[in-house]
Amino acid sequence: MSSALEVDKVISHLHPEGSFDLADHPVPTGREEVWRFTPLKRLHGLHQEAPFGAGACTVEVSAAEGVVVEQVAADAAERGLSGLVPTDRVSARAWAAADGATVVRIPQDAVVEGATTISHTGTGAELAGAGHTVIIAEKFSRSTVVLSFSGSAVLADNIEIIVEDGAELTVVSLQDWADDAVHHSTQHASVGRDASLKHVAVSFGGDLVRHDATASYAGPGGSVEMLGMYFADEGQHIEHRLFVDHTAPHTKSNVIYKGALQGQGAHAVWIGNVLIRKVAEGIETYEENRNLVLTDGCQADSVPNLEIETGEIEGAGHASAIGRFDDNQLFYLRSRGIEENEARRLVVHGFFNDLIRKIDVPALEEQLLATVESELEKNVLKAF
Amino acid sequence: MSTLEINDLHVSVATEDGDKEILKGVTLTIKDGETHAIMGPNGSGKSTLAYSIAGHPKYTVTGGTVTLDGDDVLAMSVDERARAGLFLAMQYPVEVPGVSVSNFLRTAKTAIDGEAPKLRTWVKDVNATLQKLDLDASFGTRSVNEGFSGGEKKRHEIAQLELLDPKVAILDETDSGLDIDALKVVSDGVNRFIEDKDKGVLLITHYTRILRYITPDFVHVFVNGKVAESGGPDLADELEANGYDKYVSAAAV
Structure with a gap:
């Protein structure tokens, strides 16, 4: 599949080739760069062949006035609109298994008061669930969408975010799972010309939460703020993997993730990748991750990566800290x-x-x- | 009546080459209404004295006593010392990101008094105190010491002094890094504390400049970890004229 964006091809480990074909995604061994921090054994087979079924979560929608939320079939045109192409096996499997998608549409020019909330409540079902959500903020709209996750479930999902030209969108993904939940989430945003996205990831609960949030730009002047907050408790694995792909000039990205860790075996992983392509002149990027280690026995891994293919930029920086x-x-x-x-x-x-x-x-x-x-x-x- | 008594205090600090003794037998008594200035060259141990009395974990007391109204200060934790009535205005106040000045002041006041201050009078008190120190009312919403200028940090220290109303205050180089206007504002605050309330103050300084605004009752020359000489305010004038050389060379012998 060719990229929706006309940008130079780059050879970068930050930017693995995506594919919808499962055959392109062999079962990981744990030695791969993108899997090396994740305890695969605790993924309940999501990365292997674990069957998916319906009913892992009940979904409740509370739409703010003016926002349209609907269920569409798996072959609906909205799927894939963000340009998301799975770059790992779990995402690819979830894509193939999802029997439809929830589409949230904020109409053009709408300035929406209050938040639209999509609450996922795990039912404790034996089979894993595969979810798909598409959020479309049409031109010049302004709104907030909250995706919340609670209860007990094994869930793999793909979430697509399309911020059209001039739109302003806040998306919050709130992982407040029960202690035994496993959640693998792939979230990709396409940010239009002069559009701005604030993406917020909050992870408190769950046994294993692995959260990929990526963004690319469909035109110049777009701005992305990615904020994250997590609290890893005893035995918990919380992993956030971020990738901002500066595919257009004069775009901005600002990433701040903060987390606290406490208790034996609490593990937090933060990977912050930023790629500045040749075409992306005049961009500005900053990413920061801070970890506060509250007790003995915790582990925090924090890896910022910055790849720059043009020197014609406003600024690029990162900071990472793990402290008591x-x-x-x-x-x-x-x-x-x-x-x-x-x-x-x-x-x-x-x-x-x-x-x-x-x-x-x-x-x-x-x-x-x-x-x-x-x-x-x-x-x-x-x-x- | 309150009295802070420091008797033959010895303090050391851990270094790469083992423990190093910084304070080598300090003896001082500070009573209500008395202002004691401690003056000395860099590295003489002035700040160590301040931090040791406040209980900073970096310093180990190896001998001597410190009592406040007869109670053993050295047996108390850092926060117990503050609740007993000691206050240290720091040379380098610490940033506490995300904690607002007003939240910090209220929390500290509640801790010191053992009960929350009455909301209405408290807000008035805080605003009045900030105003007297030339600090904007919006100051309360800023994070503690974060992004403060040098002058703002010191004025914030003195605002705490006035609001928390301790028995004895130790001011560690509160004058350093202040321009003359800020120095006057800060000195006025200290004078309100001393004169209006008849409190004891230990004023640690490198320069005599602040002593033009705050008149000490006693001046102590601090060299090589102990008091080398004590006198009245005129001792400061002599130091201004002749410097510390005489004491430093005597201590080196």
């Missing part, structure tokens, strides 16, 4: 009479507050703050 509590911060707060537990609580809240403010979805703000608080109660506060 800053003793000086704790000392400063405690020297004002604040007890150690409370000081730790303040620091962690502060760590996430900046990000929550940037997410700027009022309906979610309180929920996110409450979740941080309840995560803290699990460990940070009881350990001292």
Whole structure:
């Protein structure tokens, strides 16, 4: 399949060739670059031949006024509209197995109040589910779409996001799964001329959550902000893989992911890839990942990659940090009479507050703050 | 009445070459209404004294005592010391991203008093204090020390001093990096604390400049980890004229 975009071909490990043909995606061994961090054994066979069935999740839609949500057949024209071509076996299998898609359409010029929410609730079914969602923000529309995931399920899905010219869209993917859930999500956005997308990934629950979020530009002047927040607890594997493909000039990308880890075997992985193609002159990109390690026994892997094929850019940078509590911060707060537990609580809240403010979805703000608080109660506060 | 008594304090710090003794027997008594200036060259241990009294984990007390109204300060945790009535205005206040100044001040006040301050009077108090220190009311919404200018950091320290109202304050080079206007604003704040409330202050400084605005009752020359000489305010004038050379060379012998 040829690329929808007329851009130079690049040979880059950041940009594996996609394919809809399962034969092009052999069963991974775990030694592949894109799989080396993922505990394959805990994927419930999603990467092998595990059968898919219906009913893994119930889906509830709450559409904001003016937004159209419909179910379409697997062969509907909306599928593939974003240019998503599976680059790994799980995504390819989910594509083939999905028996339809949920399409969210924000009509042209519509300025939508409030968020459209699509809630997926895992039913604890034995068979894995394959999901497909297509979000289309038509020209000059403005809106927010929240995809939430809770309950118990094994789910592989593909989510396509099309932001047409001049549109502004916020998409939040909220993984608040039960402890035993497994979720492999591939999310791809195509960002139009002068369009802007804010993509937010929040991962709290689940045994294994692997989340690929990628974006490319269908025209110049587009802007992508990718924000992420995660809390990996004991035994949990949370992996976010990001790829911003600067396929057009004068485009922007800004990626900030922040996570906290606590408990034995908590594992967080963040891969931040940015490719600046030859054609992408005058672009600006920055990516950042910060991890706060709250207890012993956790592992955080943070890998930013930047590939630049043109020097004619405004700016490109990245930052990555994995740290423990800053003793000086704790000392400063405690020297004002604040007890150690409370000081730790303040620091962690502060760590996430900046990000929550940037997410700027009022309906979610309180929920996110409450979740941080309840995560803290699990460990940070009881350990001292 | 409050008294901070430091008696024969020895403090060391871990270095690559093993423990190094920084404070070598410091003895000082600070009573209500007294302002003690500690002056000394770089590396004499002035800041170590401040941080040791506040309980910074980097420093190990190897001998001596520190008591506040007879209570053993060294046996207390960092936050217990603050709740007992000690306050350290830091030379390099620490950034706490995402925690607003107003949240921080309220949390600290609640911790010190053991109960939340009454909302209405508290907001008034905070705004009045910020205003006196030439800090905008919007200051409260900013993250603690993040992106603050040098002057803003110091004025924020003094705002805390006035609002938390400790028994004894230690000011660690609060004058460093301030232009003359900021220095006056900060000094006024310290003077309000000293004069209006009759509190004890330990003022650590490298320069005599701040002593034009805050008049000390006692001046101590601090060299090589201990007090080399003590005197009245005129000792500061002598240091201004002659520097620390005389004391440094005496200590080196």
